[in-house]
Amino acid sequence: MTVFHFFNCAILTFGPHAVYYSATPLSEYDTIGTSVKAAVVYLGTTLVKLICLATFLKVPENDSFDPYQELLKALIGFIDVAGLYFALTQLMHRNISQNHKFQAVGLGWAFADSVLHRLAPLWVGARGLEFTWEYIFQGIEANANLVLNLSLAALGSLMWLRKNKPRTLIPIIYACAGVLATMPSITSYLRRALGWHPPKVVAFELASSLVMAFISWQLFSACQRPSI
Amino acid sequence: MAGRWSGGGGGGEVVGSIYSVLALVLILVACVELGDAATAVDVYRLIQYDLSGAPYGSRLAGLNHHAGAAPFAPGADLSRTVVILPVRELNLTFLQEYITSKQPLGGLLLLLPQDIRHKSAGGNKSRNVGLLRSILSELEQLLIHVNLPYPVYFAYEDDKINAVLADYPVYFAYEDDKINAVLADVRRGDASGQPATATTGGYKLVVSTPEPRKASSPTITNIQGWLPGLVGDGTTQLPTIAVVASYDTFGAAPALSVGSDSNGSGVVALLEIARLFSRLYSSPKTRGRYNLLFGLTSGGPYNYNGTMKWLRSFDQRLRESIEYAICLNSVGSWNNELWLHVSKPPENVYIKQVYESFSEVAKELGVSVGIKHKKINISNPRVAWEHEQFSRVRVTAVTLSELSVAPELLQSTGGLYDTRHIVDETAIHRSIKLVAESLVRHIYGYEGKNIQIFADNSSLAVNPSYVKSWLDLLSRTPRVAPFLSKNDPIISALKKELSDHTDEVHLQHESIDGMFNFYDSTQATLNIYQVASVTFDLLLLLALGSYLILLFSFLVITTRVVLRMISRDDG
Numbered sequence: 035m036t037v038f039h040f041f042n043c044a045i046l047t048f049g050p051h052a053v054y055y056s057a058t059p060l061s062e063y064d065t066i067g068t069s070v071k072a073a074v075v076y077l078g079t080t081l082v083k084l085i086c087l088a089t090f091l092k093v094p095e096n097d098s099f100d101p102y103q104e105l106l107k108a109l110i111g112f113i114d115v116a117g118l119y120f121a122l123t124q125l126m127h128r129n130i131s132q133n134h135k136f137q138a139v140g141l142g143w144a145f146a147d148s149v150l151h152r153l154a155p156l157w158v159g160a161r162g163l164e165f166t167w168e169y170i171f172q173g174i175e176a177n178a179n180l181v182l183n184l185s186l187a188a189l190g191s192l193m194w195l196r197k198n199k200p201r202t203l204i205p206i207i208y209a210c211a212g213v214l215a216t217m218p219s220i221t222s223y224l225r226r227a228l229g230w231h232p233p234k235v236v237a238f239e240l241a242s243s244l245v246m247a248f249i250s251w252q253l254f255s256a257c258q259r260p261s262i
Numbered sequence: 263m264a265g266r267w268s269g270g271g272g273g274g275e276v277v278g279s280i281y282s283v284l285a286l287v288l289i290l291v292a293c294v295e296l297g298d299a300a301t302a303v304d305v306y307r308l309i310q311y312d313l314s315g316a317p318y319g320s321r322l323a324g325l326n327h328h329a330g331a332a333p334f335a336p337g338a339d340l341s342r343t344v345v346i347l348p349v350r351e352l353n354l355t356f357l358q359e360y361i362t363s364k365q366p367l368g369g370l371l372l373l374l375p376q377d378i379r380h381k382s383a384g385g386n387k388s389r390n391v392g393l394l395r396s397i398l399s400e401l402e403q404l405l406i407h408v409n410l411p412y413p414v415y416f417a418y419e420d421d422k423i424n425a426v427l428a429d430y431p432v433y434f435a436y437e438d439d440k441i442n443a444v445l446a447d448v449r450r451g452d453a454s455g456q457p458a459t460a461t462t463g464g465y466k467l468v469v470s471t472p473e474p475r476k477a478s479s480p481t482i483t484n485i486q487g488w489l490p491g492l493v494g495d496g497t498t499q500l501p502t503i504a505v506v507a508s509y510d511t512f513g514a515a516p517a518l519s520v521g522s523d524s525n526g527s528g529v530v531a532l533l534e535i536a537r538l539f540s541r542l543y544s545s546p547k548t549r550g551r552y553n554l555l556f557g558l559t560s561g562g563p564y565n566y567n568g569t570m571k572w573l574r575s576f577d578q579r580l581r582e583s584i585e586y587a588i589c590l591n592s593v594g595s596w597n598n599e600l601w602l603h604v605s606k607p608p609e610n611v612y613i614k615q616v617y618e619s620f621s622e623v624a625k626e627l628g629v630s631v632g633i634k635h636k637k638i639n640i641s642n643p644r645v646a647w648e649h650e651q652f653s654r655v656r657v658t659a660v661t662l663s664e665l666s667v668a669p670e671l672l673q674s675t676g677g678l679y680d681t682r683h684i685v686d687e688t689a690i691h692r693s694i695k696l697v698a699e700s701l702v703r704h705i706y707g708y709e710g711k712n713i714q715i716f717a718d719n720s721s722l723a724v725n726p727s728y729v730k731s732w733l734d735l736l737s738r739t740p741r742v743a744p745f746l747s748k749n750d751p752i753i754s755a756l757k758k759e760l761s762d763h764t765d766e767v768h769l770q771h772e773s774i775d776g777m778f779n780f781y782d783s784t785q786a787t788l789n790i791y792q793v794a795s796v797t798f799d800l801l802l803l804l805a806l807g808s809y810l811i812l813l814f815s816f817l818v819i820t821t822r823v824v825l826r827m828i829s830r831d832d833g
Contacts, residue, residue, distance in 0.1 A: 045810070
């Protein structure tokens with residue numbers, strides 16, 4: 035029964051990535067190489083991030099919220115953006131369209147994130163006798179994260195790959211990307227400083243990621259129209 | 263090189279290596295034993311013993327079932343349910359019914375109220391405590407005299423039961439509230455009409471402990487101290503007075519049987535009397551012409567088996583020199599009346615003498631001492647009082663006790679309710695004074711004179727802090743003889759204390775006579791898991807499946823169909 039629960043949570047956590055890959059044209063164009071490369075870049079980025087965190091951050095004695103430390107953490111979080119930039123622009127891709135490239139990169143990015151952050155706790159925790167909602171929430175969080183990463187990758191591809199975009203939209207694109215990049219810090223703030231309980235935090239993450247995805251999609255299609 | 267890297271073959275290699283690393287990590291993680299105890303609670307198992315071959319008590323130790331709480335629907339199958347019963351609201355007839363009808367239970371978890379562990383504040387609780395005491399002793403007698411083919415455990419209730427019982431969400435409950443939270447939750451589940459094992463999941467209680475094994479040749483240890491009198495004027499053999507108390511206990515939960523009153527109070531009184539007389543005997547001027555023999559005997563609950571073996575080990579001369587023996591039994595919670603239990607008729611010269619000296623001192627202390635005569639039946643193996651063992655070897659002996667009637671086998675032996683808070687220190691003081699004064703009058707021949715040797719505030723006064731500290735120590739230490747090793751800390755402590763006050767202290771190790779067999783694993787840790795039922799996981803799987811299918815269709819429609827339509831329009 036508990037292994038059953040583990041499988042359920044694993045499906046919730048990793049299923050959407052697979053579904054996304056197979057349902058969208060990504061599978062038609064065989065973009066798995068791009069995703070894997072993005073995942074490798076994610077690994078490297080995380081390593082750099084870890085080193086930065088270990089160098090610049092104090093070990094918190096208690097679980098309280100320290101604004102200065104959190105600011106530093108948010109700044110270090112922007113390393114992610116740098117990693118994404120590298121994955122989108124510097125890596126050699128087989129000639130797939132920009133449209134598919136950002137999706138493949140975002141997917142690989144989100145999948146690597148899920149594997150790295152969620153697989154081990156899931157394996158250790160969800161197989162136990164004790165039932166908690168934690169792993170189900172974690173799975174939903176993984177879904178929100180996928181949406182978030184795809185939006186960020188979409189905006190990234192707009193910022194760095196697309197040359198001719200409407201001038202008026204540029205500040206909006208940068209603002210949205212900024213919001214997306216600080217999203218992890220925002221949720222951490224909600225969880226730790228405001229003491230929100232997991233269901234609320236997860237609901238917020240889900241809602242915010244959907245809203246951001248909608249905005250990003252609108253921006254993306256708005257940029258696409260004049261170019262054609 | 264870069265070209266190779268970006269090629270499809272290179273991607274495949276990378277994927278392959280990632281998979282192998284992943285597999286390695288998974289194998290490593292799988293090897294790590296999961297210590298996923300959600301909540302751990304200390305539990306104490308009901309005693310398991312054989313009495314002349316017949317099994318009694320809880321016969322199993324391992325537990326792995328769902329929790330359930332009363333009331334149950336009549337005829338409900340509880341063979342896979344751990345029934346949680348708070349003793350505070352225990353319905354004894356319900357339990358009795360279950361036991362007598364031999365209905366199988368998955369297990370039984372009895373929640374003891376905290377009151378019996380801590381001294382309750384305020385006087386209005388004392389009646390409650392009295393009621394609780396009678397319930398607990400009844401429960402104890404019920405449980406130790408039946409054979410229960412399932413595990414039975416005791417645990418303490420937590421403090422904040424009321425807060426928890428009032429719809430307090432379990433999710434945010436404090437860790438140490440868990441057991442009450444569980445109870446409240448289980449109740450809520452039951453009240454809503456669904457059994458805990460169906461769709462709601464509920465709680466699983468797990469005690470993983472090895473099968474209880476027979477305790478190998480349990481020993482009982484008697485401790486003896488000797489205070490020699492002043493030999494002089496040509497007399498070679500001084501008469502001896504023995505002061506005896508049995509120190510071990512027996513109760514439904516061996517790990518909780520501290521026996522503060524039975525017979526911690528007697529032990530404390532004996533130690534204090536030994537201390538007082540050692541001060542008197544330390545100077546030759548005040549040393550009496552009596553030897554004093556102090557005995558802390560074991561095996562009290564088992565017909566004073568240890569006392570019998572101790573007496574048998576005496577040589578003839580010593581046994582004959584004993585003028586009389588005073589056995590102290592439960593002298594810590596009386597108000598105004600103590601009883602002197604004898605097995606010779608009260609008209610007997612020696613008995614009369616002892617009784618008179620006691621009642622004389624009692625009058626001065628403003629208490630009364632009654633006398634109770636109970637003949638011994640040699641053919642009956644039951645020995646109700648410790649002095650009866652002395653009487654069987656023809657030594658005059660009396661038992662001083664607050665109990666007016668002889669207890670049955672395994673009754674009043676320091677069980678569940680017999681904890682520190684029921685013992686009154688002033689009662690012990692008065693008992694000590696009573697015994698010490700009457701002894702001193704007998705030894706120095708002051709009978710009939712109103713002289714207080716151990717008057718308060720004198721240098722020979724009863725020391726309240728000494729009494730208190732020993733009482734506290736004994737009230738913390740379970741002392742069920744089969745589970746005490748030969749050099750258990752409490753035995754060493756008693757030996758050391760007696761050797762501080764008396765000479766020639768020695769231990770006597772004996773084995774309990776074959777009638778009793780005991781089984782170990784008296785204490786365990788109960789893990790409480792909140793579990794989801796299979797139904798929940800099935801529903802979850804169903805929901806997830808439909809979610810993924812919906813997502814798939816949504817993505818197909820938005821990305822392929824819509825985009826293709828757009829591009830067709832554009833084209």
